[in-house]
Each structure stands twice: as C-alpha cells, then as structure tokens.
Amino acid sequence: MNTYTRHSIISIGVVLPLIQQxxxxxxxxxxxxxxxxxxxxxLNSLRxxxxxxxxxxxxxxxLSADYFAFERDVxxxxxxxxHLNLWGIRDNSGRHILFTHDHILAKSxxxxxxxxxTQTMCCDCNSKKSQQEQKVAKIIEDLLKLWRHIGVPExxxxxxxxxxxxxxxxxxxx
Ligand SMILES: [Zn+2]
Numbered sequence: 001m002n003t004y005t006r007h008s009i010i011s012i013g014v015v016l017p018l019i020q021q022x023x024x025x026x027x028x029x030x031x032x033x034x035x036x037x038x039x040x041x042x043l044n045s046l047r048x049x050x051x052x053x054x055x056x057x058x059x060x061x062x063l064s065a066d067y068f069a070f071e072r073d074v075x076x077x078x079x080x081x082x083h084l085n086l087w088g089i090r091d092n093s094g095r096h097i098l099f100t101h102d103h104i105l106a107k108s109x110x111x112x113x114x115x116x117x118t119q120t121m122c123c124d125c126n127s128k129k130s131q132q133e134q135k136v137a138k139i140i141e142d143l144l145k146l147w148r149h150i151g152v153p154e155x156x157x158x159x160x161x162x163x164x165x166x167x168x169x170x171x172x173x174x
Contacts, residue, residue: 007039007070007082012056015068015084019043019052032081038070039082050101050118051086058099060125063088065099088122098123106133109140109165136168 018035022043032040042048056065065088072080086099102121105111121129143164147157 003073003075004069004071004085005074007072009067009069010035010038010084012065012068012086015048016052016056019048023049023052039072041070041082041084043084045083046113046115046118047101048084049115051099051120053115054118054120056086056088056099056120058088058122058125059102059119060121060129063090063097063122065120100126102126102129105169106130106137108137109133109169110162133169136165139168140165 034040070082072082101118103111
C-alpha cells in the first residue's frame with residue numbers, strides 16, 4: 001500500500017514532451033526541475049522515460065492513464081521529495097490506479113534495466129505479473145541446483161536456463 005501525499009495534478013500532454021526534452025537536453029545531468037510552480041521533480045527516471053517512449057496505456061489490461069500527480073511518500077521520510085506519479089481511472093469501479101514501468105523480462109530472470117526491456121503497465125497487472133515471475137524464478141533456482149547435482153555440464157546450463165525460463169513464462173503469462 002502506498003501512502004502518497006498529493007500536491008497537485010498535471011495533464012499527461014504537458015508532462016510527456018518535457019520528459020522527452022529533458023532526455024535530449026540534459027542527457028548527462030540529473031537535476032530536479034519545476035513545471036510552472038510545481039515542486040521540483042526529476043524528469044529523467046527510467047519510469048518516466050518509459051511513459052514518454054512507450055505510451056501511457058497498460059500493455060496488460062489496456063487501461064489508459066488519465067493524469068500525472070506530484071506526490072511524495074512520507075511514510076519513511078518526513079521531508080521526502082516530490083515525484084511525478086501516473087494514474088488511471090478504472091471505468092467500472094472508478095478506482096484510481098497507479099501506473100509503473102514493467103520489466104518485460106524481469107530483472108530476477110536476467111532482464112536488463114533499460115528502455116529496451118521496459119513497458120508501461122498498471123500496478124494491478126504488474127503485481128499479477130510479478131507474482132508469476134517470482135514463481136518462475138523459484139523454479140529456476142531449484143532446477144539449477146538439480147542440474148548441478150546430477151552433473152549437467154556447466155557449459156550447457158545458460159542455454160538450458162534460458163530455454164526453461166522462456167517455456168515457463170510462456171505457460172504462466174499467457
Ligand atoms: Zn493493467
């Protein structure tokens with residue numbers, strides 16, 4: 001559960017071009033910026049770049065995001081800085097759902113932490129996918145022990161591992 005405190009909201013159409021500009025203009029600079037009179041926020045996170053590059057529709061359920069909000073999580077840090085969160089409203093329930101950047105191939109399964117391996121996803125779909133990926137990661141962990149125990153040649157293990165990950169993901173994520 002998040003415990004976000006909201007400062008204000010801002011339209012997606014205003015924010016996305018700023019993320020793209022930031023990416024071009026400040027490639028090597030990491031600095032918080034203020035949008036109009038907003039609290040200063042980073043615009044160059046992988047999460048925000050994913051929204052700008054891959055769009056603001058959940059690849060899982062097709063929910064379209066509706067707005068960005070300047071929010072901070074004060075649960076563990078009283079003066080935590082603000083950041084931009086992307087939210088969508090579920091039509092049937094009216095519930096506001098946070099969006100995130102999903103790793104297409106989970107980092108725990110060897111996926112990279114860059115734009116080639118991220119996609120836009122709502123947190124509902126992301127948490128379902130994460131649970132399935134954790135199960136796959138656990139099976140792989142057990143299989144690795146088994147393969148080594150029964151003397152599968154070390155040189156063949158990476159290929160065997162990749163093949164099994166692909167098979168298992170295909171089975172659980174369809
Ligand atoms: Zn979704």
